[in-house]
Amino acid sequence: MIVTLTPNPSVDRTIAFDRIRRGAVQRATSSRIDPGGKGINVSRALQANRTPTLAVLPAGGPEGHLLTELLESAHVPYRAVEIAGAARMNIAAVEPDGTTTKLNEPGPQMSAAEVSALFDAAITAADGADWLVACGSLPPGVPESFYAELVLRCAAADLKVAIDTSGSPFPLAAVAHPQLIKPNHEELAELVGRPLPRIGDVVDAARGLVADSIETVVVSLGADGALGVDASGLVWAGATVDDPLSTVGAGDCLLAGFLHARVLGGDLEAAVREGVRWGAAAVRLPGSQVPAPADIAAVEVTSTNSPELDRVIS
Ligand SMILES: Nc1ncnc2c1ncn2[C@@H]1O[C@H](COP(=O)(O)OP(=O)(O)O)[C@@H](O)[C@H]1O
Numbered sequence: 001m002i003v004t005l006t007p008n009p010s011v012d013r014t015i016a017f018d019r020i021r022r023g024a025v026q027r028a029t030s031s032r033i034d035p036g037g038k039g040i041n042v043s044r045a046l047q048a049n050r051t052p053t054l055a056v057l058p059a060g061g062p063e064g065h066l067l068t069e070l071l072e073s074a075h076v077p078y079r080a081v082e083i084a085g086a087a088r089m090n091i092a093a094v095e096p097d098g099t100t101t102k103l104n105e106p107g108p109q110m111s112a113a114e115v116s117a118l119f120d121a122a123i124t125a126a127d128g129a130d131w132l133v134a135c136g137s138l139p140p141g142v143p144e145s146f147y148a149e150l151v152l153r154c155a156a157a158d159l160k161v162a163i164d165t166s167g168s169p170f171p172l173a174a175v176a177h178p179q180l181i182k183p184n185h186e187e188l189a190e191l192v193g194r195p196l197p198r199i200g201d202v203v204d205a206a207r208g209l210v211a212d213s214i215e216t217v218v219v220s221l222g223a224d225g226a227l228g229v230d231a232s233g234l235v236w237a238g239a240t241v242d243d244p245l246s247t248v249g250a251g252d253c254l255l256a257g258f259l260h261a262r263v264l265g266g267d268l269e270a271a272v273r274e275g276v277r278w279g280a281a282a283v284r285l286p287g288s289q290v291p292a293p294a295d296i297a298a299v300e301v302t303s304t305n306s307p308e309l310d311r312v313i314s
């Protein structure tokens with residue numbers, strides 16, 4: 001069982017336009033809504049691929065109600081902690097070549113009692129689980145040490161925890177030593193405090209974090225695939241997508257695929273390959289739609305233990 005925690009979930013509205021012009025009236029060609037937020041996307045992808053999962057989230061207001069309705073329609077098991085503030089709605093504006101502009105709201109103000117109820121709900125739900133996966137931004141009122149405290153509590157409970165976040169909560173969580181982190185290229189550069197233009201720079205940064213006691217570092221590199229590093233070595237994997245439709249949630253699908261393979265006993269190489277398969281399948285789908293087994297099976301992945309270290313990341 002993989003339990004996810006999304007402190008700042010969203011109703012994701014994806015709107016397609018022929019072209020975005022700042023400051024002008026835009027007429028959309030289509031739109032869709034999906035339940036969103038990084039942990040929720042991980043759970044949606046796992047559920048679509050028959051891996052047991054449970055999504056823990058705060059939910060309040062009419063948007064929170066819509067969010068839980070959308071989770072029910074997608075048959076995603078969830079545990080919602082009632083809060084007073086309304087869940088956010090995030091907008092992704094997508095152009096025909098796949099260019100995606102994301103407009104993310106800050107999320108509802110949470111009280112100290114609501115934060116503590118959410119923390120406890122996640123720990124209780126994850127009792128006996130294979131992984132607790134905590135992802136995304138933190139809404140106002142949640143202390144930036146939230147993920148770090150969660151990692152420490154999981155260590156005390158002998159529970160494996162994966163963290164995928166950005167900004168100030170990320171370095172705090174990383175020094176608490178989660179078993180896994182999944183930054184993208186930009187988030188990793190911010191975490192280590194230097195630009196990482198080449199694959200070799202990413203490898204060095206990830207190795208440094210593994211040496212600092214994070215068991216596994218998985219770095220998603222967009223069209224350049226993904227890199228996994230642990231004490232056993234390193235794996236790079238990639239897949240070509242000629243017709244990307246939407247990259248929203250691709251990193252979440254990559255993480256879901258990686259953990260799915262790990263729970264089934266796969267080694268680092270099998271897990272990175274599976275993650276890339278799920279991530280690449282996701283970018284072929286509209287909005288933050290998650291790939292089904294047939295979408296994933298259609299992706300061809302290449303991988304190596306000795307990637308070209310001088311290759312510049314696009
Ligand atoms: N244009 C693309 N072509 C092929 N694969 C892609 C593309 N964009 C994303 N992916 C796949 O999805 C994964 C996650 O994408 P990425 O954009 O790096 O994550 P995030 O959403 O966290 O920023 C990548 O590691 C890769 O496997």
Ligand SMILES: O=P(O)(O)OC[C@H]1O[C@](O)(COP(=O)(O)O)[C@@H](O)[C@@H]1O
Pocket residue numbers: 008010012035036037038039041090102104135136137138247248249250251252288
């Ligand atoms: O919590 P954050 O960082 O604001 O991100 C939330 C957004 O990220 C998503 O999980 C998608 O992930 P990406 O933006 O990494 O593609 C959306 O479902 C959601 O709207």
